[in-house]
Amino acid sequence: GESVGLHLPTLSVQEGDNSIINCAYSNSASDYFIWYKQESGKGPQFIIDIRSNMDKRQGQRVTVLLNKTVKHLSLQIAATQPGDSAVYFCAENSGWGKLQFGAGTQVVVTP
Amino acid sequence: SAVISQKPSRDICQRGTSLTIQCQVDSQVTMMFWYRQQPGQSLTLIATANQGSEATYESGFVIDKFPISRPNLTFSTLTVSNMSPEDSSIYLCSVEGQGMYEQFFGPGTRLTVL
Numbered sequence: 001g002e003s004v005g006l007h008l009p010t011l012s013v014q015e016g017d018n019s020i021i022n023c024a025y026s027n028s029a030s031d032y033f034i035w036y037k038q039e040s041g042k043g044p045q046f047i048i049d050i051r052s053n054m055d056k057r058q059g060q061r062v063t064v065l066l067n068k069t070v071k072h073l074s075l076q077i078a079a080t081q082p083g084d085s086a087v088y089f090c091a092e093n094s095g096w097g098k099l100q101f102g103a104g105t106q107v108v109v110t111p
Numbered sequence: 112s113a114v115i116s117q118k119p120s121r122d123i124c125q126r127g128t129s130l131t132i133q134c135q136v137d138s139q140v141t142m143m144f145w146y147r148q149q150p151g152q153s154l155t156l157i158a159t160a161n162q163g164s165e166a167t168y169e170s171g172f173v174i175d176k177f178p179i180s181r182p183n184l185t186f187s188t189l190t191v192s193n194m195s196p197e198d199s200s201i202y203l204c205s206v207e208g209q210g211m212y213e214q215f216f217g218p219g220t221r222l223t224v225l
Contacts, residue, residue: 032212043203043216044154046112051212089153093212097142098169099205101153 010106013084019077021105023090026071032093035064035075038104039086047075047088077107085109113138113206115217123223124194131190132220134204139184141207144214145177148201157202160187194224 013019025033031052036044048059050066050073057064063076073090087106091099114137124130134143145157157177158166166179180188191198201219208215 034213036216041221043115043219046208046213046215049213091154096159097144097207097212097214098156098159099144099154099214101155104153 009103010108012108012110013080014110015080015082017080019075019080019084019107021075021077021088021090021107023073023075023102024071025073025090025092025102027092027094028068028071030092030094033064033066033073034091034093034099035062036089036091036101037084037086038089044089080107080109082109082111112208112213112215113140115204115206115215117202117204117217117220119220120218121221121223123225126195126224128194129190129192130194130222131188132202132204132222134187134189134217136185136206141184143181143187144205145179145187145189146203146205146216148203148219150199154203157189191222194222196224198222199224 034049035047037047038044048062048064050057050064061078065074087104089104090102094100116135118133143160146154147157148154156169157172158168160166160179160181162181162184176192178190201221203216203219205214205216
Protein backbone atom coordinates (compact mmCIF):
# COMPACT_ATOMS: atom_id res chain seq x y z
CA GLY A 1 0.00 0.00 0.00
CA GLU A 2 0.98 3.63 -0.11
CA SER A 3 3.29 4.79 2.62
CA VAL A 4 5.20 7.64 4.12
CA GLY A 5 8.94 7.27 4.53
CA LEU A 6 12.09 9.13 5.45
CA HIS A 7 15.38 9.48 3.60
CA LEU A 8 17.79 9.63 6.57
CA PRO A 9 17.54 7.47 9.66
CA THR A 10 20.09 9.52 11.66
CA LEU A 11 21.06 13.17 11.40
CA SER A 12 23.98 14.60 13.33
CA VAL A 13 23.91 18.38 13.63
CA GLN A 14 26.24 20.81 15.33
CA GLU A 15 24.65 23.10 17.86
CA GLY A 16 23.66 26.36 16.25
CA ASP A 17 23.44 24.95 12.74
CA ASN A 18 20.21 24.46 10.84
CA SER A 19 18.68 20.97 10.55
CA ILE A 20 16.75 19.63 7.62
CA ILE A 21 14.73 16.43 7.95
CA ASN A 22 13.22 14.96 4.83
CA CYS A 23 10.18 12.80 4.21
CA ALA A 24 8.77 11.25 1.04
CA TYR A 25 5.15 10.28 0.67
CA SER A 26 3.46 8.26 -2.02
CA ASN A 27 -0.25 8.99 -1.61
CA SER A 28 -0.93 11.90 -3.93
CA ALA A 29 -4.41 12.21 -2.43
CA SER A 30 -3.03 13.11 1.00
CA ASP A 31 -4.10 16.56 2.04
CA TYR A 32 -2.64 16.99 5.49
CA PHE A 33 0.77 16.33 7.00
CA ILE A 34 2.16 16.64 10.51
CA TRP A 35 5.63 16.65 12.01
CA TYR A 36 6.09 15.16 15.46
CA LYS A 37 9.02 15.16 17.86
CA GLN A 38 9.47 12.23 20.20
CA GLU A 39 11.90 12.41 23.07
CA SER A 40 13.04 9.30 24.85
CA GLY A 41 10.34 7.87 27.09
CA LYS A 42 7.67 10.29 25.90
CA GLY A 43 4.81 10.34 23.46
CA PRO A 44 5.07 12.20 20.13
CA GLN A 45 4.77 15.95 20.47
CA PHE A 46 3.02 17.94 17.76
CA ILE A 47 5.44 20.39 16.11
CA ILE A 48 3.83 21.78 13.00
CA ASP A 49 1.38 20.81 10.29
CA ILE A 50 0.66 21.75 6.71
CA ARG A 51 -2.22 21.29 4.34
CA SER A 52 -1.78 20.29 0.74
CA ASN A 53 -2.93 23.70 -0.51
CA MET A 54 0.17 25.25 1.03
CA ASP A 55 3.86 25.08 0.07
CA LYS A 56 5.36 26.44 3.25
CA ARG A 57 4.44 27.06 6.82
CA GLN A 58 6.53 28.59 9.56
CA GLY A 59 6.47 28.19 13.29
CA GLN A 60 8.84 29.12 16.04
CA ARG A 61 12.29 28.10 14.73
CA VAL A 62 10.67 25.49 12.48
CA THR A 63 9.55 25.57 8.88
CA VAL A 64 7.76 22.86 6.95
CA LEU A 65 8.01 22.74 3.18
CA LEU A 66 5.73 20.73 0.95
CA ASN A 67 6.56 19.88 -2.64
CA LYS A 68 3.56 18.13 -4.13
CA THR A 69 5.21 17.69 -7.51
CA VAL A 70 7.75 15.25 -6.11
CA LYS A 71 5.73 14.25 -3.05
CA HIS A 72 8.31 15.51 -0.63
CA LEU A 73 8.02 17.05 2.81
CA SER A 74 10.76 18.60 4.89
CA LEU A 75 11.17 20.05 8.36
CA GLN A 76 13.75 22.74 8.90
CA ILE A 77 14.92 23.60 12.40
CA ALA A 78 16.80 26.86 12.73
CA ALA A 79 19.71 27.26 15.15
CA THR A 80 19.47 23.69 16.42
CA GLN A 81 19.77 23.35 20.18
CA PRO A 82 20.60 20.37 22.42
CA GLY A 83 16.93 20.18 23.36
CA ASP A 84 16.13 19.43 19.74
CA SER A 85 17.77 16.00 20.04
CA ALA A 86 14.95 13.52 19.48
CA VAL A 87 13.33 11.31 16.90
CA TYR A 88 11.27 13.21 14.35
CA PHE A 89 8.36 11.64 12.51
CA CYS A 90 6.36 12.87 9.59
CA ALA A 91 2.78 11.65 9.45
CA GLU A 92 0.10 11.70 6.83
CA ASN A 93 -3.57 12.00 7.66
CA SER A 94 -5.10 9.25 5.59
CA GLY A 95 -8.68 10.16 6.34
CA TRP A 96 -11.04 9.89 9.30
CA GLY A 97 -8.24 11.04 11.55
CA LYS A 98 -6.02 8.06 10.88
CA LEU A 99 -2.33 8.88 10.83
CA GLN A 100 0.25 6.95 8.83
CA PHE A 101 3.73 7.54 10.19
CA GLY A 102 7.08 7.54 8.48
CA ALA A 103 10.01 5.56 9.82
CA GLY A 104 11.48 8.40 11.88
CA THR A 105 14.79 10.29 11.91
CA GLN A 106 17.03 10.42 14.95
CA VAL A 107 18.48 13.92 15.31
CA VAL A 108 21.62 14.15 17.42
CA VAL A 109 22.85 17.62 18.33
CA THR A 110 26.55 17.82 19.03
CA PRO A 111 28.27 20.67 20.91
CA SER B 112 -4.06 21.08 23.15
CA ALA B 113 -5.70 18.41 25.29
CA VAL B 114 -3.94 16.97 28.32
CA ILE B 115 -3.79 13.20 28.02
CA SER B 116 -2.74 10.74 30.69
CA GLN B 117 -2.19 7.01 30.52
CA LYS B 118 -2.05 4.33 33.16
CA PRO B 119 0.08 2.43 33.81
CA SER B 120 3.14 4.24 32.50
CA ARG B 121 4.96 0.93 32.29
CA ASP B 122 4.51 -2.69 33.26
CA ILE B 123 6.25 -6.02 33.09
CA CYS B 124 3.89 -8.93 32.51
CA GLN B 125 4.05 -12.68 32.14
CA ARG B 126 3.09 -14.33 28.90
CA GLY B 127 -0.48 -15.52 28.71
CA THR B 128 -1.82 -12.75 30.94
CA SER B 129 -3.73 -9.60 29.92
CA LEU B 130 -3.16 -5.93 30.66
CA THR B 131 -5.65 -3.09 30.42
CA ILE B 132 -4.30 0.34 29.60
CA GLN B 133 -6.29 3.43 30.47
CA CYS B 134 -6.36 6.73 28.59
CA GLN B 135 -7.89 9.83 30.17
CA VAL B 136 -8.39 13.20 28.44
CA ASP B 137 -9.11 16.49 30.17
CA SER B 138 -11.75 17.50 27.61
CA GLN B 139 -14.46 15.79 25.63
CA VAL B 140 -13.33 14.42 22.29
CA THR B 141 -15.18 12.48 19.67
CA MET B 142 -12.35 10.42 18.26
CA MET B 143 -9.67 8.58 20.19
CA PHE B 144 -6.99 6.40 18.65
CA TRP B 145 -4.71 3.65 19.89
CA TYR B 146 -1.25 3.13 18.41
CA ARG B 147 1.52 0.63 18.94
CA GLN B 148 5.20 1.50 18.73
CA GLN B 149 7.46 -1.52 18.69
CA PRO B 150 11.02 -1.08 19.97
CA GLY B 151 13.00 1.31 17.80
CA GLN B 152 10.21 1.62 15.28
CA SER B 153 7.52 3.99 14.16
CA LEU B 154 3.90 4.15 15.26
CA THR B 155 1.21 1.90 13.83
CA LEU B 156 -2.49 2.55 14.27
CA ILE B 157 -4.32 -0.26 16.06
CA ALA B 158 -7.86 1.08 16.11
CA THR B 159 -10.14 4.08 16.24
CA ALA B 160 -12.46 4.34 19.24
CA ASN B 161 -15.56 6.48 19.07
CA GLN B 162 -17.97 6.80 21.94
CA GLY B 163 -21.17 4.85 21.45
CA SER B 164 -19.92 2.55 18.73
CA GLU B 165 -17.64 -0.42 18.26
CA ALA B 166 -13.97 0.33 17.71
CA THR B 167 -12.70 0.14 14.14
CA TYR B 168 -9.58 -1.99 13.80
CA GLU B 169 -6.80 -1.68 11.26
CA SER B 170 -5.53 -4.55 9.19
CA GLY B 171 -3.56 -6.97 11.34
CA PHE B 172 -5.33 -6.09 14.58
CA VAL B 173 -8.39 -7.91 15.92
CA ILE B 174 -10.85 -7.26 18.70
CA ASP B 175 -10.17 -10.56 20.48
CA LYS B 176 -6.53 -9.60 20.93
CA PHE B 177 -7.01 -5.86 21.53
CA PRO B 178 -10.48 -5.23 22.97
CA ILE B 179 -11.23 -1.54 23.40
CA SER B 180 -13.79 0.27 25.49
CA ARG B 181 -14.98 3.86 25.08
CA PRO B 182 -17.58 4.45 27.78
CA ASN B 183 -17.60 8.26 27.51
CA LEU B 184 -16.04 11.20 25.69
CA THR B 185 -13.01 11.51 27.98
CA PHE B 186 -11.91 7.94 28.58
CA SER B 187 -10.89 4.78 26.77
CA THR B 188 -9.17 1.50 27.57
CA LEU B 189 -7.13 -0.87 25.47
CA THR B 190 -6.58 -4.44 26.64
CA VAL B 191 -3.70 -6.50 25.37
CA SER B 192 -4.92 -10.09 25.74
CA ASN B 193 -3.07 -13.37 26.09
CA MET B 194 0.24 -11.57 25.84
CA SER B 195 3.40 -12.91 24.27
CA PRO B 196 6.89 -11.34 24.13
CA GLU B 197 6.03 -10.02 20.65
CA ASP B 198 3.51 -7.71 22.31
CA SER B 199 6.32 -5.85 24.06
CA SER B 200 5.84 -2.30 22.79
CA ILE B 201 4.83 1.19 23.72
CA TYR B 202 1.09 1.66 23.47
CA LEU B 203 -0.12 5.20 22.90
CA CYS B 204 -3.50 6.82 22.79
CA SER B 205 -4.20 9.98 20.86
CA VAL B 206 -7.09 12.37 20.44
CA GLU B 207 -8.15 14.73 17.73
CA GLY B 208 -7.48 18.41 18.15
CA GLN B 209 -9.87 21.27 17.58
CA GLY B 210 -8.68 21.55 14.01
CA MET B 211 -10.02 18.04 13.35
CA TYR B 212 -6.84 17.06 11.57
CA GLU B 213 -4.48 17.56 14.46
CA GLN B 214 -3.77 14.73 16.85
CA PHE B 215 -2.21 14.86 20.26
CA PHE B 216 -0.64 11.91 22.02
CA GLY B 217 -0.50 10.62 25.53
CA PRO B 218 2.84 9.74 27.17
CA GLY B 219 2.49 6.05 26.30
CA THR B 220 2.51 2.79 28.24
CA ARG B 221 5.72 0.81 27.97
CA LEU B 222 4.88 -2.88 28.10
CA THR B 223 7.40 -5.68 28.50
CA VAL B 224 6.21 -9.27 28.24
CA LEU B 225 8.45 -11.99 29.63
